[in-house]
Amino acid sequence: MALVITVAQQKGGAGKTMLAANLAAVLATRQKVCLLDIDPQRSLMRWHALRESQSKPLPAITFSDVSGWRLKLEIDRLKKTHDVVIVDSPPQIDTDAKLAIRSADLVLVPLQPTPPDLWAAEGTVALATSEKRPVRLVLNRAPTASTLRSIVERDIATAGFTLLTATLGNRAGFANAFAQGMGVTEASPKSQAAQEVRALLTEIDSIVTEAVR
Ligand SMILES: Nc1ncnc2c1ncn2[C@@H]1O[C@H](COP(=O)(O)OP(=O)(O)O)[C@@H](O)[C@H]1O
Ligand SMILES: [Mg+2]
Secondary structure, eight states: OOEEEEEOOSSTTSSHHHHHHHHHHHHTTTSOEEEEEOOTTOHHHHHHHHHHTOSSOOOOEEEEOOOGGGHHHHHHHHHHHOSEEEEEOOSSOOHHHHHHHHTOSEEEEEEOSSHHHHHHHHHHHHHHHHTTOOEEEEEOSOOSSOHHHHHHHHHHHHHTOOBOSOOOOOOHHHHHHHHTTOOHHHHOTTSHHHHHHHHHHHHHHHHHHHHHO
């Protein structure tokens, strides 16, 4: 049965779709990956379509955008035929997002290091916690060090939320790779951005291993 990773955060522009795409790309080198886009904006669908039209051979990633009353059945169906299902959710906790969180083995909540992003993350973390789903915050577009980052990290700790050690910087490489239907590990494997994504995967692997033990 597949591992389900749901990327959720009520704040638009926090990096959900970028994170889902990059995780899918790096995971696709070793496992059968499916992306499930339940955001009506369908940016991940656009990314996947760009990927399919790439002349460069890339590891296959399956795509689905089934939502609504068929969503639960669709997740169960995809789990049977993949190793990992990554769900990209809309910028609000609607019925679909709730179901995707409930179905997740791991909920990832990207946030830029600003108070509004953290405030928006609170509802998602609360929901995942009430559903007894493991949930981790991921700092995105994070400067190496800044007063704001320190403040947000302190507030995350005070709230009792768990933040991944791995962070993603504000790098043009993420947007450039996305525009080509690729992850940064494919478009620029030696870049800092690619190293960050690989470090993120290593940390996710250890969380999953820990949970199974
Ligand atoms: N770490 C990053 N570095 C540079 N640009 C980023 C980064 N993360 C996201 N972006 C850009 O920010 C915008 C919003 O990201 P997106 O993943 O669409 O957010 P969400 O899905 O949460 O609404 C996109 O244009 C994306 O390319
Ligand atoms: Mg999105």
